[in-house]
Amino acid sequence: MITFHDIQIKFGHFHAIKNLNLHIKEGEFFTFLGPSGCGKTTILRSLVGFIAPAGGQIMLNGKDITHVPIEKREISMVFQSYALFPTMNVYENIAFGMRVKKASKAEIDREVRDIAQKVDLKEEQLFKKVSELSGGQQQRVAIARALVLKPSILALDEPLSNLDAKLRVQLRNELKNLQKKFGITTIYVTHDQEEALTLSDRIAVFNNGIIEQVGTPQEVYNQSKTEFVCNFIGDINKIDPLTIMNSQLKESIDPNKIAYIRNEKVSLLPLPGKEAVQLRGTIVDQEFYGLYSKYVLEIEGGGLLKTIEKETGFSRYKVGDKIGIFIHPGDILQY
Amino acid sequence: MRTIRNQLASVNPIALIFYGLIVWFIVAFLIYPNVNIYYEIFFKDGKFSLDAAEKLLSSERAMRSLYNSFILAVSLVFTVNIIGVVLVLISEYFDIKGAKILRLGYFTTLIYSGVVLVSGYKFVYGENGFMTKLLAGLFPSFDPTWFHGYWAVLFVMTFACTSNHVLFLSNAIRKIDFQTVEAARNMGASTFYILWRVVLPVLKPTMFALTILIFLTGLAATSAPLILGGKEFQTITPMILTFSKSVSSRDLAALLALVLGLATLVLLTIMVRFERKGNFMSVSKVKSELVKQKINNKLGNIAAHILAYFLFLIYIIPVVLIIIFSFTDAHSISTATLDFSSFTLNNYLFVFSTMSAFKPYLVSIAYAAAASVAVVALTLVASRILHKFKNKWTLALEYALLIPWMLPSTLIAIGLIVTFNMPRLVIGNAVLVGTVWMLFLAYVIVHIPFTLRMVKASFFSLDSNLEDAAKNLGAKPFYTFMKVLLPIILPSTLAVLALNFNSILADYDLTVFLYHPLYQPLGIVIKNSTDAQALADTKAVTLVYSVVLMIMSGLTLYFVYGRKSRS
Numbered sequence: 001m002i003t004f005h006d007i008q009i010k011f012g013h014f015h016a017i018k019n020l021n022l023h024i025k026e027g028e029f030f031t032f033l034g035p036s037g038c039g040k041t042t043i044l045r046s047l048v049g050f051i052a053p054a055g056g057q058i059m060l061n062g063k064d065i066t067h068v069p070i071e072k073r074e075i076s077m078v079f080q081s082y083a084l085f086p087t088m089n090v091y092e093n094i095a096f097g098m099r100v101k102k103a104s105k106a107e108i109d110r111e112v113r114d115i116a117q118k119v120d121l122k123e124e125q126l127f128k129k130v131s132e133l134s135g136g137q138q139q140r141v142a143i144a145r146a147l148v149l150k151p152s153i154l155a156l157d158e159p160l161s162n163l164d165a166k167l168r169v170q171l172r173n174e175l176k177n178l179q180k181k182f183g184i185t186t187i188y189v190t191h192d193q194e195e196a197l198t199l200s201d202r203i204a205v206f207n208n209g210i211i212e213q214v215g216t217p218q219e220v221y222n223q224s225k226t227e228f229v230c231n232f233i234g235d236i237n238k239i240d241p242l243t244i245m246n247s248q249l250k251e252s253i254d255p256n257k258i259a260y261i262r263n264e265k266v267s268l269l270p271l272p273g274k275e276a277v278q279l280r281g282t283i284v285d286q287e288f289y290g291l292y293s294k295y296v297l298e299i300e301g302g303g304l305l306k307t308i309e310k311e312t313g314f315s316r317y318k319v320g321d322k323i324g325i326f327i328h329p330g331d332i333l334q335y
Numbered sequence: 336m337r338t339i340r341n342q343l344a345s346v347n348p349i350a351l352i353f354y355g356l357i358v359w360f361i362v363a364f365l366i367y368p369n370v371n372i373y374y375e376i377f378f379k380d381g382k383f384s385l386d387a388a389e390k391l392l393s394s395e396r397a398m399r400s401l402y403n404s405f406i407l408a409v410s411l412v413f414t415v416n417i418i419g420v421v422l423v424l425i426s427e428y429f430d431i432k433g434a435k436i437l438r439l440g441y442f443t444t445l446i447y448s449g450v451v452l453v454s455g456y457k458f459v460y461g462e463n464g465f466m467t468k469l470l471a472g473l474f475p476s477f478d479p480t481w482f483h484g485y486w487a488v489l490f491v492m493t494f495a496c497t498s499n500h501v502l503f504l505s506n507a508i509r510k511i512d513f514q515t516v517e518a519a520r521n522m523g524a525s526t527f528y529i530l531w532r533v534v535l536p537v538l539k540p541t542m543f544a545l546t547i548l549i550f551l552t553g554l555a556a557t558s559a560p561l562i563l564g565g566k567e568f569q570t571i572t573p574m575i576l577t578f579s580k581s582v583s584s585r586d587l588a589a590l591l592a593l594v595l596g597l598a599t600l601v602l603l604t605i606m607v608r609f610e611r612k613g614n615f616m617s618v619s620k621v622k623s624e625l626v627k628q629k630i631n632n633k634l635g636n637i638a639a640h641i642l643a644y645f646l647f648l649i650y651i652i653p654v655v656l657i658i659i660f661s662f663t664d665a666h667s668i669s670t671a672t673l674d675f676s677s678f679t680l681n682n683y684l685f686v687f688s689t690m691s692a693f694k695p696y697l698v699s700i701a702y703a704a705a706a707s708v709a710v711v712a713l714t715l716v717a718s719r720i721l722h723k724f725k726n727k728w729t730l731a732l733e734y735a736l737l738i739p740w741m742l743p744s745t746l747i748a749i750g751l752i753v754t755f756n757m758p759r760l761v762i763g764n765a766v767l768v769g770t771v772w773m774l775f776l777a778y779v780i781v782h783i784p785f786t787l788r789m790v791k792a793s794f795f796s797l798d799s800n801l802e803d804a805a806k807n808l809g810a811k812p813f814y815t816f817m818k819v820l821l822p823i824i825l826p827s828t829l830a831v832l833a834l835n836f837n838s839i840l841a842d843y844d845l846t847v848f849l850y851h852p853l854y855q856p857l858g859i860v861i862k863n864s865t866d867a868q869a870l871a872d873t874k875a876v877t878l879v880y881s882v883v884l885m886i887m888s889g890l891t892l893y894f895v896y897g898r899k900s901r902s
Contacts, residue, residue, distance in 0.1 A: 072523075080623075081515075096519065
């Protein structure tokens with residue numbers, strides 16, 4: 001559906017995007033994930049048309065839209081601040097785009113009420129000031145305003161970043177449900193890995209203007225392609241070379257490469273499978289999080305590893321315990 | 336009972352004296368003169384009469400001036416808003432080449448205003464002015480006496496009154512969430528549709544407040560109609576000034592001032608109502624900064640640039656010419672010609688070495704310094720009280736101190752004149768009219784509301800824990816105030832002091848009613864130099880006054896605002 005072909009974007013001498021190639025499928029919930037300043041918003045804005053690339057092509061359904069004006073691309077954007085017009089009420093906000101297009105009054109009214117109903121905005125909320133709405137309702141107005149124009153793509157620029165943690169989770173679910181309901185191709189920009197993992201069909205991880213990895217949430221998490229990706233997403237152990245050298249691990253993995261393993265994949269219970277390697281160590285620290293506890297283990301032969309254990313109510317481990325530690329060499333990521 | 340006694344015991348005697356002084360000041364100078372003015376108008380000989388009103392209604396000149404003021408105020412609402420909005424759009428919203436320089440030009444009204452500005456425009460566009468000569472040279476049939484009457488007043492005031500737009504509207508436009516503009520673009524809106532439907536509605540409350548201020552400025556206009564109005568275009572304030580000069584028509588002056596005061600009161604009430612009702616609130620928590628909009632239409636872009644630079648010229652020409660001609664000799668000034676040989680530093684040397692030329696400076700500086708220090712001291716004490724206690728008495732205190740905010744300065748001046756021209760018990764039977772104190776008091780009174788609002792705001796932004804901490808460490812209230820609180824609010828207080836000093840320095844509108852003939856302040860001297868019979872030497876001295884005043888205001892503004900915005 002959308003293809004970025006050798007896209008380059010420059011701001012003066014700053015090379016914001018270097019040779020980007022990417023394909024996004026119809027109906028997909030696709031996320032651009034990365035730290036701030038990595039170029040993810042830039043590429044979204046170039047898709048919407050606010051930024052003209054210095055080189056390359058953006059194709060939409062086989063047509064080159066690189067130099068098509070913003071309003072003719074049929075891509076609606078939901079902004080980080082929602083960008084609701086404070087001087088207009090909810091109805092006028094949603095109707096804005098149709099009024100610009102000079103649609104008839106009856107048509108506007110029909111479409112506005114229709115979309116408002118679909119995003120669960122009540123009749124009486126339509127004539128309220130936008131400042132009288134809650135954060136969740138504001139988000140729904142912003143989405144309704146974008147969807148009423150029947151775009152082929154919805155572009156969302158960190159729409160949850162200005163909310164508090166609890167509301168963020170609630171609206172995240174709401175957003176996912178809306179996207180499922182409308183089935184519209186959605187491009188979502190965020191720096192929050194949890195949002196990316198829970199919402200997306202596929203994720204592109206950005207760093208310094210280049211894409212480090214494209215894949216499903218599971219792929220990006222479990223088979224991080226680069227060192228940056230594995231560090232950026234989730235908690236991870238960098239395995240001390242001493243740990244590898246002084247254990248069975250040296251037989252199955254290359255001790256000269258940097259090795260990582262996800263915290264939760266360091267097990268305190270025996271693992272199935274013949275390949276599983278057992279290490280020995282001592283618990284040197286414990287942090288209690290309620291749902292789980294985090295342990296720091298000092299490995300015999302050198303090095304530290306972190307792991308987490310779900311809190312079942314029976315505190316089995318305490319600092320000073322000497323225990324066995326189990327690792328699947330296949331879970332180790334090497335770069 | 337015990338609590339009252341405890342409270343009394345905890346108040347120290349020095350504080351009590353302060354409270355007493357404030358109450359006396361409010362009664363004697365804020366309430367008494369402004370109430371007494373009604374008595375003087377309607378109960379002149381001890382019994383109620385409407386003579387003054389009849390006299391006013393039958394005076395064609397007076398009615399004419401009322402009408403003219405109204406016309407001027409209405410015209411200014413349109414012209415100033417249009418020019419003001421255009422200036423702000425040029426300097427803040429559209430991508431115009433050289434906007435930084437343009438803005439400097441548009442800001443010139445901040446460094447000179449009132450009588451300095453009007454006399455400057457008259458100097459440039461008046462009968463012997465440089466621009467008039469230039470225009471007459473280009474168009475042979477050009478009338479050199481063109482610059483007077485309604486159009487001249489409107490022209491000057493239109494460009495003189497954009498300062499508030501430049502300050503407040505620019506601020507408002509900068510607060511717009513740029514994402515709303517982009518959202519509108521994303522939905523297909525054009526540059527002008529966005530301007531009309533998204534940007535201007537956000538500015539509406541600010542523009543409403545500005546409109547009321549413009550209307551009030553137009554109604555109470557003093558120096559512009561006085562200097563440029565000529566015989567055919569006299570407005571209320573110049574008329575009040577004329578009437579107040581003779582004892583027999585003083586009641587007329589008072590009544591006219593009252594009309595002006597009433598209009599002000601009504602308009603300000605509307606404004607407060609409207610503000611309180613609230614208009615809308617921005618819902619954006621993470622705003623993005625406004626990015627200047629390119630005008631895509633080529634012709635439109637060229638037209639915008641031409642307009643921008645044309646306005647720039649209008650703003651900058653008087654300033655540049657005042658500065659240039661302040662360095663030329665009397666011959667150049669009177670003939671509006673420039674010649675290399677006529678450049679000289681003599682005007683400056685003369686002003687700073689001759690006592691008679693320097694005296695207006697001394698008078699103005701003395702008044703400005705004394706009044707601005709006094710008003711800050713008064714409001715500091717008042718703010719301290721307002722901050723410390725909260726009851727119906729402090730509420731009354733606050734409202735009483737805000738009285739001058741609701742009255743035009745002309746009404747205050749007339750109130751002082753008709754009240755203190757005979758011995759009054761409240762000030763120990765002294766007569767104030769004809770003394771140097773009148774002007775000092777008036778300056779203090781007029782500047783109380785603005786100063787109080789600023790000083791009070793800085794008091795209320797103080798962390799209340801600081802005072803408690805000092806108390807906890809054993810400090811007495813006065814010690815706490817001097818060592819802990821005052822140092823924190825001092826910077827903003829000094830800034831207010833500087834702004835007050837500046838505005839008093841070149842004041843004319845209030846000064847003209849109350850000045851002592853032997854101690855003429857700068858404003859009066861500058862105004863007198865605009866008279867047709869004024870000597871070229873006098874004009875040269877005035878130009879020097881103007882330039883020095885501009886430099887002083889420029890420096891003040893830089894220290895108060897310029898540095899703050901940088902940090």
